[in-house]
Amino acid sequence: MAGIQKKAWALVLSLVLALSLLAACSGNGGNNEASPSPSASPADGQSSEGTTGIDTSKRVELQLYMLGNAPKDMPKVEAQINEWLLEDLNATVKFNYTTWTDWDQKYKLLLSTGQDVDLIYTAEWTQYQQYAKNGAFLALDELLPKAAPALQSFVPQEMWEAVKIDGSIYTVPSTYKEYVTGGFVWREDLRAKYNLPKPVDMDTFEAYLAGIKANEPDMQPVAVGAAVDATLEDALLDFYRQNVGALPYGLLAPYKDPSNMVNYWGSAEHLEDLKRFKSWADNGYFSKNELNETESNQDKIINGKAAALFSDNPTRFNSMLNQMKTLHPDWELGYHPFGLTNGYATPVHPIHNGFAIPKNSKKAERALAFYEKLVTDKRYNQLASYGFEGTNYTVENGYYKPVGDNTTNGFVREASNSWAWRNPSFMIFEESYDGIQAIFDELDKIQVPDIYTGFAEDYTTYQAERAALEQVMKQYLFPLMAGQVDDVEGGLQTFMEKANQAGLEKIQESYKQQWLNYLQEKGIQ
Amino acid sequence: MRKKKGLLHELSKNRILFLMLLPTLLYFLINNYFPMIGIYYAFVQFDFHSSNLFQMDFVGLKNFEFLWKSGKLLELTLNTIGYNIAFIVLVNFLSISVAVLLSEIKGKWFKKITQSVLFLPYFVSFVILSVIVFNLFNYDQGVLNTVLERLGAEPVDLYSKPTAWIFLIIIFFLWKNFGYSMVIYLATITGISDEYYEAAKIDGANIFQRAWYITVPMLKNTFVILLLFALGGILKGQFDLFYQMVGNNGLLFSTTDILDTYVYRSLRVTFDMGMATAAGVYQSIFGFVLIMVVNTIIKKINKEYALF
Numbered sequence: 001m002a003g004i005q006k007k008a009w010a011l012v013l014s015l016v017l018a019l020s021l022l023a024a025c026s027g028n029g030g031n032n033e034a035s036p037s038p039s040a041s042p043a044d045g046q047s048s049e050g051t052t053g054i055d056t057s058k059r060v061e062l063q064l065y066m067l068g069n070a071p072k073d074m075p076k077v078e079a080q081i082n083e084w085l086l087e088d089l090n091a092t093v094k095f096n097y098t099t100w101t102d103w104d105q106k107y108k109l110l111l112s113t114g115q116d117v118d119l120i121y122t123a124e125w126t127q128y129q130q131y132a133k134n135g136a137f138l139a140l141d142e143l144l145p146k147a148a149p150a151l152q153s154f155v156p157q158e159m160w161e162a163v164k165i166d167g168s169i170y171t172v173p174s175t176y177k178e179y180v181t182g183g184f185v186w187r188e189d190l191r192a193k194y195n196l197p198k199p200v201d202m203d204t205f206e207a208y209l210a211g212i213k214a215n216e217p218d219m220q221p222v223a224v225g226a227a228v229d230a231t232l233e234d235a236l237l238d239f240y241r242q243n244v245g246a247l248p249y250g251l252l253a254p255y256k257d258p259s260n261m262v263n264y265w266g267s268a269e270h271l272e273d274l275k276r277f278k279s280w281a282d283n284g285y286f287s288k289n290e291l292n293e294t295e296s297n298q299d300k301i302i303n304g305k306a307a308a309l310f311s312d313n314p315t316r317f318n319s320m321l322n323q324m325k326t327l328h329p330d331w332e333l334g335y336h337p338f339g340l341t342n343g344y345a346t347p348v349h350p351i352h353n354g355f356a357i358p359k360n361s362k363k364a365e366r367a368l369a370f371y372e373k374l375v376t377d378k379r380y381n382q383l384a385s386y387g388f389e390g391t392n393y394t395v396e397n398g399y400y401k402p403v404g405d406n407t408t409n410g411f412v413r414e415a416s417n418s419w420a421w422r423n424p425s426f427m428i429f430e431e432s433y434d435g436i437q438a439i440f441d442e443l444d445k446i447q448v449p450d451i452y453t454g455f456a457e458d459y460t461t462y463q464a465e466r467a468a469l470e471q472v473m474k475q476y477l478f479p480l481m482a483g484q485v486d487d488v489e490g491g492l493q494t495f496m497e498k499a500n501q502a503g504l505e506k507i508q509e510s511y512k513q514q515w516l517n518y519l520q521e522k523g524i525q
Numbered sequence: 526m527r528k529k530k531g532l533l534h535e536l537s538k539n540r541i542l543f544l545m546l547l548p549t550l551l552y553f554l555i556n557n558y559f560p561m562i563g564i565y566y567a568f569v570q571f572d573f574h575s576s577n578l579f580q581m582d583f584v585g586l587k588n589f590e591f592l593w594k595s596g597k598l599l600e601l602t603l604n605t606i607g608y609n610i611a612f613i614v615l616v617n618f619l620s621i622s623v624a625v626l627l628s629e630i631k632g633k634w635f636k637k638i639t640q641s642v643l644f645l646p647y648f649v650s651f652v653i654l655s656v657i658v659f660n661l662f663n664y665d666q667g668v669l670n671t672v673l674e675r676l677g678a679e680p681v682d683l684y685s686k687p688t689a690w691i692f693l694i695i696i697f698f699l700w701k702n703f704g705y706s707m708v709i710y711l712a713t714i715t716g717i718s719d720e721y722y723e724a725a726k727i728d729g730a731n732i733f734q735r736a737w738y739i740t741v742p743m744l745k746n747t748f749v750i751l752l753l754f755a756l757g758g759i760l761k762g763q764f765d766l767f768y769q770m771v772g773n774n775g776l777l778f779s780t781t782d783i784l785d786t787y788v789y790r791s792l793r794v795t796f797d798m799g800m801a802t803a804a805g806v807y808q809s810i811f812g813f814v815l816i817m818v819v820n821t822i823i824k825k826i827n828k829e830y831a832l833f
Contacts, residue, residue, distance in 0.1 A: 108798075111573070112571070112573070112798055131573075134572055134573050135572060135573035136573040226772055226773045226774075227773070287663070287664065287665050288663075288664040288665065288682055288684070288685075289659070289663040289664050289665070289682070289684045291684070291772065291773055291774040291775070291776070292659055292663065292684055292771075292772055292773075292774050293659075294655065294656055294659055359573055460570065463591070463797055463800060464587070464588075464590035464591035464594050464800070465591075465594060466591075467591035467594070467791035467792060467800060468591050468594035468791065470790055470791050471597065471787060471790055471791055474773055474775045474778070474790055475775040475778045475779075475782075476775060477775070478773060478774075478775040479685075479774075479775045479776045484685055484776055501596060502594055503594060
């Protein structure tokens with residue numbers, strides 16, 4: 001009896017233990033053992049009576065999700081907005097923030113687990129195109145005239161057209177026009193001191209780097225960081241080879257002739273560019289251990305460890321300049337937008353900032369009506385972007401002025417990450433923005449439309465290859481770009497071999513086909 | 526037949542005890558077993574159009590493809606297992622030896638301070654560790670190269686030497702983790718009855734003999750349990766450690782890439798639930814097989830020590 005008793009106990013115990021171990025590893029490894037989403041039927045626009053206006057008889061709470069961190073005073077702002085919103089739409093709204101830690105994971109889970117989300121931020125860098133193509137968002141075409149007619153007419157028709165994926169609108173684009181195109185950033189005071197050329201093309205940039213290396217031996221001439229794909233290859237392709245966008249998979253399509261898409265990886269040009277990076281590394285323009293660098297490139301400029309960036313956008317350049325000025329008033333930064341050399345610049349694509357309604361939302365009408373308020377109603381818009389006037393900011397001579405500093409002010413300018421609901425007619429800028437505006441004005445003269453961002457890649461047929469390629473790139477191409485492989489030609493050959501093994505050709509072929517179809521569909525050349 | 530009757534009898538006889546066990550069982554059922562339905566994600570093509578997991582297209586093993594597509598699965602699995610075996614063996618060896626030594630030390634102050642000093646690195650985050658390591662070893666301004674240069678030696682670029690990282694990673698893992706298991710062993714040693722030691726003393730055993738013949742054998746139980754627990758998580762790797770120390774440096778991947786970092790890197794670019802789950806399932810199955818095998822072996826050797 002005693003034996004049996006012991007056995008039974010042992011059995012139960014061991015089962016629990018063994019399987020808890022198993023479950024523990026699967027839970028952590030997969031990171032997504034979410035319970036199946038409840039069979040929520042997406043709210044469709046037809047549910048309420050009437051053809052104009054929406055049914056607001058029942059009170060609802062809307063869930064808005066934004067990336068990043070909530071400012072300290074967000075609850076106060078939220079309370080005030082809710083006061084108005086209850087009156088206007090019989091609804092309240094909760095501003096939820098994902099924080100920046102693992103935001104992409106959280107974003108994915110918010111959309112795929114059937115959670116209660118009514119409004120969510122979208123951008124090309126949150127993969128709006130892919131999510132929309134996969135059906136994560138609600139199509140807004142029919143809902144807009146009914147729930148948000150003012151918003152529909154406020155956003156220009158060509159912007160609505162531009163955010164369409166497979167013929168439907170899935171996000172409300174921001175109408176604020178800016179440029180996030182690249183440009184050289186350098187230390188103007190040092191350039192003048194050593195009489196170096198102004199970086200306007202590759203030769204002058206390299207001459208500047210050489211001059212810094214010779215005169216300031218303790219300074220790193222150019223900050224590159226661990227993401228060498230973006231800071232070196234993408235930047236070079238963008239500027240030097242005028243790529244239509246940061247195309248993936250080593251593809252290159254010149255802006256002027258986008259249908260002529262060629263394989264850049266493995267080509268003579270690729271080899272030439274890799275040799276250029278290698279020479280930068282050999283000359284000590286950037287560190288040998290750039291791939292393990294943890295400090296951000298911008299910080300290195302601000303604290304004077306590095307003397308140039310290959311590429312950064314005007315807004316970030318301006319914020320770098322301001323931060324640097326507060327620490328070192330006698331230093332100067334110079335900026336040369338690539339567009340001025342290449343003769344064209346693309347203003348930001350409407351997809352860059354937007355808000356979408358997930359497919360699972362049951363309060364889609366009210367959500368869109370609220371979003372209309374947020375964008376087109378000055379009270380809502382300015383409160384949710386700048387906080388309370390008087391408490392958080394004041395307006396002096398038409399310029400925005402924060403009250404206190406970052407530590408005492410609970411809501412600094414756009415601390416709510418209000419990028420998507422920016423409304424140009426309600427925006428108030430800091431005085432330093434004039435610097436950006438000057439750059440934008442210059443770029444406005446040579447503006448051409450962004451033809452890349454509207455493209456929605458469908459990679460379902462080559463998902464496995466895509467994931468495998470990512471690894472191959474990191475292992476074989478990154479060291480090459482960082483100039484850490486002595487035999488560049490041999491290294492490139494190894495990379496191409498491994499990449500083809502992972503299925504590069506299949507990916508490129510399918511991508512090219514999709515790209516050509518897209519160009520044809522949109523009527524671009 | 527008799528056996529079955531016995532089990533039912535057991536259930537009714539000890540129903541209060543089983544009732545007390547119920548919350549725990551429910552906890553595991555809800556938190557660990559129910560979510561296992563999600564394993565099915567590994568076999569479907571995830572899409573937002575189907576409102577229900579079981580409506581999605583079944584694709585068989587397609588989601589697992591990326592694991593072997595790059596031809597690295599074997600290397601990754603071997604790396605993962607190799608590192609973990611090294612971790613387990615060295616951590617246990619070190620912590621047992623230090624625990625035995627510490628337990629023999631009489632000076633209370635010294636003992637406490639040593640214990641704390643060894644335990645403290647456990648609380649250092651891997652992110653901070655990565656910064657420390659980078660400042661030690663980077664080529665241009667690292668501590669190591671600065672010292673080497675002062676001594677008139679050639680600077681070394683460790684970040685392009687994959688073999689060096691096998692040792693570095695193991696060393697930093699030990700530095701961070703062995704204090705923790707040492708405390709567990711120390712606690713076990715405190716629990717050993719003094720009578721054994723006194724009896725041994727009377728029999729004329731010296732301090733080394735007492736440690737070797739009494740303390741070490743008494744630790745075996747703790748060791749086996751810690752070992753089995755560690756084995757279960759073997760394919761989980763030590764993601765933070767590897768990811769933070771190696772990061773994106775492809776030069777070091779051949780010796781430092783483990784399943785977790787590979788999966789993270791591959792899936793960072795896609796939002797596919799199926800492939801992420803597939804990777805998790807592979808790790809779970811491997812961990813399960815491993816723990817079953819080791820447990821069986823232990824059972825063969827000594828039944829008392831087996832986990833189940």
